[in-house]
Every structure is written in C-alpha cells, then in structure tokens.
Amino acid sequence: MFDFDPLYSTPQVEAVEQFISKHYPLAGPISCRLLQRGLNDVYLVVGGNGEQYVFRLSHRRARGPADVKTETAFLAHLSQSGVPVAASIPTREGAMFVQGYAPEGARQGVLFRAIDGRKPSAMDAGDASANGRTLALMHNAAETFSPDEVLYRLDLEHLLHRPLARIRDSGIVEDAEVRSDLENIAARTAKAIEAFADLTWTHCHGDCHGFNARINDAGEAIFFDFDDGGRGYLAYDLSVFLWAQVSFGRKSTAMWDSFVEGYRAVRPITPDDFEAALRFVIVRHIWLMGEYASRAQEWGSETVGWIAREAHFLRTWETEQFVDRLF
Template sequence: MIAQTTPTGEAIARAVRDGFEVGDIARCALLRRGFNHVYGLEFEDGRRLVARLSAHRPRGEPNVEYEAALLAHLKRAGVGVAASLPARDGSAALSMALPEGPRPLMLFEHLEGDPPADSLPDIEATGRCLAEMHDAAASYDGPPSRYRLELPFLLDNPVRLLHTAPTMDDALRADYAAAAQRLSERIAALPGLERVHCHGDCHGSNNFMTDGPGGRRIASFFDFDDAGPGFLAFELAVYLWAMHPRKPGKLLEGDELDRWRAYLKGYRSVRKLEDADFEAIALFVSVRQLWLFGEYAGRLDVWGTQSIPTAWLRKQVELLGAWLDLRTPAGPADGCRTMLA
C-alpha cells in the first residue's frame, strides 16, 4: 500500500487544466509539503493561483464544502481572504486519483503582500482583521462544517491517537491522559465560553499584509483547512502557542510579549473579549500542543516514528506540566495580570 504520494507540478497543472476553467498554465511548482501539498501556478496572462491537494489526515475527510462556502461568505462581506475557485462542474474541489486513493484538489486566489513577521503594526492589524473576520462569519448560513473545534476534536481524539503511537509506553500514556483530564476539567469550569467560526490555524504565518486606504495595514488570510466553528479562546491561543518559549518555567517576555499585546490590542479594537475567554486562552495553548501531537501520531506512515520519539515525548510531559499552570499574558489594559508558571 501507498501512504502518500507527492505529485509533480506538471501532474497538478494537468489536473487543474482538466478540472477548472482557468486558461493556459505556464508553470506549476510545489511550494510546500506539510499537512497538505500546496502548489503555485503561473498563467500565460500573468495571473497566479494556488492549488492545494488535501492529504489524508486522522480527523477524516477534508472539510472542503464548508471551507469554500465560508470563504465565499467572507469575501462578499469584504474580509481579505484567498477565496476558492469552483471546479468545472461547480463543486468545491475535484477528486484527484492517486495510488493511495482519491484526494481533493482545491484552487485558490493568490494573495499579494508580505508576512507580518515581527512588525507590531502588522501584528496589531492581524488581530484586528481576525476580529473583523469573526464578526463577518457570524451570519454564515452555508453548508455545515464536518468538524467542530471543541474538546472531543481538539483534545480527546488526539490523545487517543497519541496513545496508539509505537513510541509511547504505559507511563507516557498515563501522563498524557492525566494532562488531558486536567485540561478538560479546567476548561469545563469556565462556563459560557464564546464560539466563533475559527480560522483554526492563525499563528501569524497564514496571512499577508498590504496597505489599505490611508496606509492602514490590512491582513488577508489563507489556509482555512483547519477552519470550523469552535472556541474563540482556542482561536486566539494558536498565536500565543506559536511564539511561547518551549522551556518549562520560561515566561513570555520582551519582544514576544510586545507582539502578543499588539495582537490582543488589535482584536479588542473590534470585538469584546470576555474575562472567561481571556482566561481560557492559556489553557488552550496546551490543547493546541496536544492536538498537534495527535496529528503527528495519525500520520506516522507519512512522517515516520522519529517525528515523535520517546525521549522527546517525555520532555513534552514536563513542558505540559508547566503550561497547565500558565495564565494568559496581560494586555496593556489588563493591569497586573501575567502569565505564571
């Protein structure tokens, strides 16, 4: 059996040419291979598009109908997104036959701009535009999502998958189960957490920045593969998780703390963030970490067992133990609230 093939740019160009009304393709090249395969296409008339070949993931089938409809809704509302293009038959994706089985191929607009990097105005704009996206998505009434970014999906299933990894032992299984249980109990004790239509992977590298009217910085978002309705606290925690030090007891400080405060400031300039949601952000940093471990465990046939070696998994237990005691870092208007280990 085949775990996962990597089609050439030429093969993707042929599939796009046959399945979409796009015109003459001049070049197609693989941009990156991660959870999915992403390709850049250039056309004879100078246009550029992006193709994404969905991979088999432990969660199940790709969420293409919801993703395409949500993107169309957001674009109509004026939110900066890389919307998808329908296939010739009007479907959200075409099915590409491969040795491991059919995989959906979607086509997206190409976004201009640069990553926000460490620019505080760009990071503030990222938070502001994410909040505008959440407001616009509140009126979405299209196809339902296959997945909800709630604890069964974000925590329970990933830990179950992690337990099946051959690099786990009984002691590690007990440690990870205890961490997941503690997280579940802590989150359950925070009633009324807000739900939104989440991007799901807004870690600062899935948006590009451009100048809007008057030079105001605008964030436009792409890669909605992990989108779905779910916890606002998880959505905001993804950015904090991406920058937080991976050393037990190490706090967010310096430039990283400034970036987090700029992100919060931008978000709060558009939407109110309730105390319970703010408090829950730190808890969802650990949830995000465990979700990622589950993704790795579910793709060992592709990435190999050395992606989660036993010694590394043991070190992560110590990190998670410290992270379970974190508090969400304070924004400029939050007084003395800090992140504690």
Template sequence: MQIDIAQSTPTAAAIARIVEQHYDLGRVVESEFLRRSFNQVYRLGFSSGQRVVARLCTERPRGGPNLPFEAAALAHWARSGCSVSRSLPAANGEVAIDVPLPEGRRALMLFEHLDGEFTGDSSEDISAFARGLAALHTAGERYAGPSSLYDLDLDYLLLRPLEGLLRAPTMTAALRPQFESLGRRLHDDIIAMGELARVLCHGDAHGSNNFVVGAAPGEREAVFFDFDEAGPGYLAYELAVYPWILHPRSADGVFSDKAKGQWRTFIAAYRKARPVGDADLAAIARFMAVRQFWLLGEYAGRVPVWGSQAIPTDYLRRQVTMLTNWQSLELPL
C-alpha cells in the same frame, strides 16, 4: 505483488496538467511545488497572467477534507468585506476535483493567489493581523451556508488527538498515564470555566497563514488564507494559537519580553475591534496546551506518512514536562 502506498507526491507538472483538464483557466505556463506538510501545496501560473494555489488534500486524523463548508465560508467572508483567498470552482462547478492516485482518490482544490509577507514583528503588522481576525469573527456571526463537518470543541481539539497520541508507536507504558492525566485535567479545568464564547474560527491563525499588506497610505491590512482547519469553535482557542506560536515549545521555555510585548499588542488590538469576555481571556492560556495536544495528535496520525521519528520518545518526554509547566501558565494583559 501489489505495494500499498501511504501517500504519493505528484509533481508540479502533473498537477498543472490535471488543472488544465478540469478548470477553465487556460494553459499553465509555470508550476511550482511549494510545500508538503498536512497537505501538498502548489503554485500555478497561466498564460493569462493569473496565478493560483492548488491544494492536494490529505486524509487527516479527523477524517476527510471539509470542502463544501470551506468554500462557502470563504465566499461569505469575501462578500462581508474580509480579505481572504477564495476557492475557485472547477469547470463543472464543483468546489474541488478528485485526483486518482496510488493510495486512492484525493481532492484537489484551487484558491486565489495572494502576494505579501507574513505577519512581522512590528506593532503595525501585529495589530493588522488582530483586526483582521476580529473582522472574520464578526462576519462569521452571519454565516448561513453548509454546516462544517467538524466542530472545534474539546472532543476534536483535545480528546481525540489524545487518543491518537496514546496509540503512537513511540509512546511508552510510563508516558501513557502521564499524558492521560494531563489531558483529562486540562479538559476538566476548561469545563469548570463555564460557558465560553464560540466563533467561526480560522482554526490556524498563528500569523503565517496570512499576509500583511499596505492598504490606504499609512495603513496595514491582513489577508488570510489556508482555512483547512476552519470551523465553529472556541474563541479562546482561536486566540490561543498566536501566543502558542510565540511561546518556546520546550520543557524549560519561558515567554521573552519581546513575545510578551507582541502578545499584548495582539490582544489589545483584537479587543479594540471586538470585545472578549473575562472567562474567555482566562481560558486562552489553557487552550495553548489544547493546541499542543492537537498538534501531537496530528503528528501521531501521520506516522504512516512521516515515520515514527517525526514524534520520537525523547520528544514526548519533553512534552510531558512542558505541558505540566503549562498547567500554571498565565498570559500578561
């Protein structure tokens, strides 16, 4: 009897052997499985002393990985002076290799290893993070490489995740029209705001997909990684990801004074480095709700791997209350 596999998890040692075969980086002397989330991520060390991060890509609700665009965008940002973790080509020159697994072939991509600590609570760290993100957006204006498979528009960020969420096995007949109404109203509210600015987005810039390190004496600099969600999209969405992570994502959550201060530091540092229009500033709070719909859609799409209790019905009920409250959410400036 053939058994279908939703998603397997290769060991770090197995990934090391594959990398030795397909990359001209020498012998792997240490390997570590770092995390299993949207992708599976490993750290490898070579006899030369070089270290890399290996990402075993998974099929997403959106579709397959965006590899040629991601590699080209990283190379462009690096050439433009932005601090990013570039991808490393395989021995055959390809940006990734295919790994045969029980569920099918999956892409394995290698990246430069970075050292540092995630964005902290200090104003210096938050300002460095904001300046770095602004530099990515400014440099992205000159990108002329392969097109992205995905645009971070309302179809990608809101409507398609909503469709996936409505099909979740834990969704109920009572909750379905409530989510539909919330999603449609959010979509219409954003459309009514008129033309909003677009940038080449990191796509997941919440402060833990970058490190903040010491640059010149007394200065802090952000170095960015994990561009799996990168693509052209709304500036307001990109800027909404940080306050989204700061705000309690619970039915009765409110911004703390600390979180308000962190947000003000972030947006002030970003606007000092790069202007933000009034319409885009006003849209950020709405895009925090868009970000939550995107996340719910991602969870719903992973039920075959994570199980239905990754998105239980009682959690969905609380989400309705939270997203209803967020319809009137405003961000301090």
C-alpha cells in the same frame, strides 16, 4: 493492484498541471511548482498570462476527509462580508473545489489566487495587531454564516481527547510516567475549560498562528489556510496565536498583547473567553502532537519523536499560568 498499499503518494507536477488545466479556466499553458509537502500538498501555479495562483491538494488525515465544502463556502461568505481572505476560484463548472484520485484514494483540491503582500514578521507588533483585527472581523462575519453541514466540530473531543488517543496509540511516548503525565494534564485542562459557564462559539479559522496571512500595503492581514476550521470555541481560535508565541522555546508574549489589542479594536473579548484561551494553549499543543503522532507510519518515528519531550512544556505552562500567574 499494488504490492504495497500507499499511505501517501506525491503526484508528478505534470499530472497536477494537466489536472488544473482540465478543471479550471486559466490562461495556458500553466506551470506548477511544489511549495510544500506535508499535511497538505501546496503548489504555486503560474498561468500563461503570468497570473499566479496557489493550488492545495488535501491530504488524507486521521480526522477524516477535508471539509472543503464548508471551507470554501465560509471563504465566499467572508469575502462578501469584506473580510480580507483568499477566496477560492471556481472551476469551469462553477464548483469551488475539485476531487481527484491517487493510489491511496480520493483527494480534494482547491485553487486560490495568490495573495499580494509580504509575509508577517514574528516580532512586528503591527503585524500581530493586524492578525488580531482580521480574526475579529472574521468572527463578526461568522455570526451570519449558516452552512448546510459541517464535518468537524472543534470541541474537546476533536481538539484534545482524540489527539491524546493518537499519541498513546502511536507508541512514540514509551515512558509510562510521561504518558500518565500527559493524561493528567489533559484531564485537568478539560475540567478547567468545562467549568467556564458560557464560552463563545463561532466558526473558527482553526490555525491563526500569525503566519497564515499576508500583510498588504494597507497593513491588513489577509488570511488563508482555513483547512483546520470549523464550528468551535472562540477561545481556541484566540489561543493559537498565543501558543505560537510561547511554544517550542519561544517567549514573545508582547506580540500576544498586540494581537489582543488589534482584536479588541474591532470586537470585545469576554473575560471567560480570554481566560480560557490560556487553557487552550495546552489543548492546541496536544492537538499538534496528535496530528504528528498520526503520521508516524508515514513520516517515521524519528521525525515525530519530539512528541515524547513535550510534557515538560505542558507542565511548565500549566504551573506558571495557573499556579503563579504571569499574565
């Protein structure tokens, strides 16, 4: 019984160590260190033999529970298909994920072996190309992936309309004119995307912004963090990398060119998918705004207040790309 119902609790590191030792056959004693607290809690785990792992404890999010069943099944399929990814490690019972209980409710955990390699460089064309190649390999392998069930469908309802509603309901954007601007930009974007006759659907990574990877000695990009994945638009999966090059004041379109070149070296991109990716930059940005807006009660309105200033970026992108096309 709690006087205040928690939105989000952070477990003691010792409790996480005990939880992992109970469920996974790692050489002990193990030690944990919290690397990141946010959309998920991520821990570095070191076994008694010095081997390193990463343990991700999923957060409860506005979308609903983590789809770890599909995620880990997809990772296993990709690994078996020769795609460089960080696959999950089975528990003592052979399961690919576990579930624990915090004051706020159930949370899902997945253990991964730590990836060898360096972090990608934001301005390295080779790293951008490597990300494109691995994403193309992933999309090729996805054609033979048939999961039993998928919790999330990365359609416009999931990526655009619900996030926009979260922004509106949060009260963070107080200016009625800005709110109207966001609604109009979203409506125009949805209409433009729906006008494409035959956009490709695939199983998406969902967050391929260029840094959810490690570059190994062979120059390959090894992917991780498939938490936002699901069946959806291939154009959206492409657009996330472009969005990372042009949002929040960045102007690194040369890296986008390298990314696309790497992708096309493995798999073609249809003209419609390529054109739609430019539109999906707006969808991605509104999706992120909605994710942060949904955490206003947890992180505080000051922390997520940047959302109210993002209409300018969306207006500018829409005007430059679809009125005076830069690409």
